[in-house]
Amino acid sequence: MSTPSPAPELVAIRDELAAKDRELVAILAERMRLIREVARIKGEKGLPSFDREREGAHLDDLVALGRTMNVPDDVVRDVYARLFAASRLEQRRILQTKAEHFSVGIIGATQGMGAFLARVLKNGGFEVETMGLGEGPKAEEVASRNDLVIVAVPIAATVDVIRRIAPHVRPGACLMDITSIKSAPLKAMLEAAPEGVDVVATHPMFGPHGGDFDRQKVVLCRGRGDAAFARVKKLFESFGAETIEATAEEHDAQMALIQVLVHEKTMVLGSVLERLKADLGRSLQFASPIYRTELAMIGRMFSQRAELYADILTVNPEAPRLSHVFEQEAAHFARAVAMGDRESVVKRFREVAEFMKDFASWAKKQSDAILDDLVRHG
Numbered sequence: 334m335s336t337p338s339p340a341p342e343l344v345a346i347r348d349e350l351a352a353k354d355r356e357l358v359a360i361l362a363e364r365m366r367l368i369r370e371v372a373r374i375k376g377e378k379g380l381p382s383f384d385r386e387r388e389g390a391h392l393d394d395l396v397a398l399g400r401t402m403n404v405p406d407d408v409v410r411d412v413y414a415r416l417f418a419a420s421r422l423e424q425r426r427i428l429q430t431k432a433e434h435f436s437v438g439i440i441g442a443t444q445g446m447g448a449f450l451a452r453v454l455k456n457g458g459f460e461v462e463t464m465g466l467g468e469g470p471k472a473e474e475v476a477s478r479n480d481l482v483i484v485a486v487p488i489a490a491t492v493d494v495i496r497r498i499a500p501h502v503r504p505g506a507c508l509m510d511i512t513s514i515k516s517a518p519l520k521a522m523l524e525a526a527p528e529g530v531d532v533v534a535t536h537p538m539f540g541p542h543g544g545d546f547d548r549q550k551v552v553l554c555r556g557r558g559d560a561a562f563a564r565v566k567k568l569f570e571s572f573g574a575e576t577i578e579a580t581a582e583e584h585d586a587q588m589a590l591i592q593v594l595v596h597e598k599t600m601v602l603g604s605v606l607e608r609l610k611a612d613l614g615r616s617l618q619f620a621s622p623i624y625r626t627e628l629a630m631i632g633r634m635f636s637q638r639a640e641l642y643a644d645i646l647t648v649n650p651e652a653p654r655l656s657h658v659f660e661q662e663a664a665h666f667a668r669a670v671a672m673g674d675r676e677s678v679v680k681r682f683r684e685v686a687e688f689m690k691d692f693a694s695w696a697k698k699q700s701d702a703i704l705d706d707l708v709r710h711g
């Protein structure tokens with residue numbers, strides 16, 4: 334059966350479209366050539382491939398330009414999200430071939446972030462020695478024969494493992510951890526590692542998924558040795574991370590908000606759903622994008638290891654104080670709800686809105702992006 338030939342007007346327009354698309358591809362090739370130039374300059378200057386501010390500002394300009402020409406915002410956003418991702422990947426490839434390579438030993442590399450790091454570093458051409466959960470050589474041996482020794486065991490075991498292995502790290506090498514709290518591990522590393530061993534405390538601010546550190550944040554705390562600090566910073570950045578420098582104390586205070594408060598809230602919501610024996614499947618059929626996002630976060634948490642979240646909630650020294658405030662605020666709203674006290678909800682809402690007002694436009698933009706994405710792809 335022969336397919337009917339398209340209308341001649343359509344054929345003409347398709348020819349025009351094809352010509353425009355060829356121009357677009359030629360422009361993309363030219364853009365990639367410029368990106369390789371950017372990578373060369375960044376390599377020389379030691380700059381990271383990812384620049385959050387530049388992407389944000391450039392995209393805002395392009396969306397505004399698109400509006401003047403009737404190009405919908407989300408078309409510009411989607412196209413440039415893809416183009417920025419391609420440029421970052423190309424830059425990482427180039428930067429990694431030029432990066433300084435050294436041997437890495439990972440203690441606790443069978444699961445979670447340790448396993449993720451091992452995979453990413455190996456893919457990036459690093460020599461990586463791993464051990465964990467009864468697999469591989471002894472931790473002390475891994476510590477003794479690598480240039481960068483990474484402790485990636487669960488939070489509760491971190492300080493003990495550091496104290497055990499740090500004395501075996503060789504002078505000139507660097508000892509590093511990746512735990513969710515920084516004060517106690519950093520102190521342990523500085524105390525237990527011999528004088529000539531450099532120390533850096535780090536915290537990758539994301540779960541172990543994805544291909545590398547593209548657009549992910551990593552907090553770095555100085556321990557001992559500026560050169561080692563710079564090397565670790567460059568290592569993460571060469572895999573696409575955005576690094577943030579902080580003291581261990583500041584990091585821990587921030588994590589009380591970013592991890593303790595938020596995970597505790599998610600945990601409470603999950604516990605409430607369980608107590609109610611809520612029909613989650615049925616609720617999803619009715620769900621607004623906000624409910625779906627929330628339920629996805631709750632489901633994500635409860636599909637992971639209980640011990641990880643128990644550690645996050647109980648190890649941070651700031652946690653009890655924040656948790657207490659959380660309880661008081663929850664009680665305040667619970668009282669208002671129980672008594673039908675609309676006025677008190679409005680009053681507190683307005684106080685919080687005043688406190689948050691500088692973040693309102695940022696919050697709208699971010700949450701719109703999340704919710705739009707969920708509606709389109711979820």
Ligand SMILES: O=C(O)C(=O)C[C@]1(C(=O)O)C=C[C@@H](O)C=C1
Nearest residue numbers: 371382383384387388417420421
């Ligand atoms: O301007 C830069 O620094 C670039 O690396 C280029 C570019 C881009 O594709 O426009 C790519 C990655 C950065 O995150 C920001 C922008």
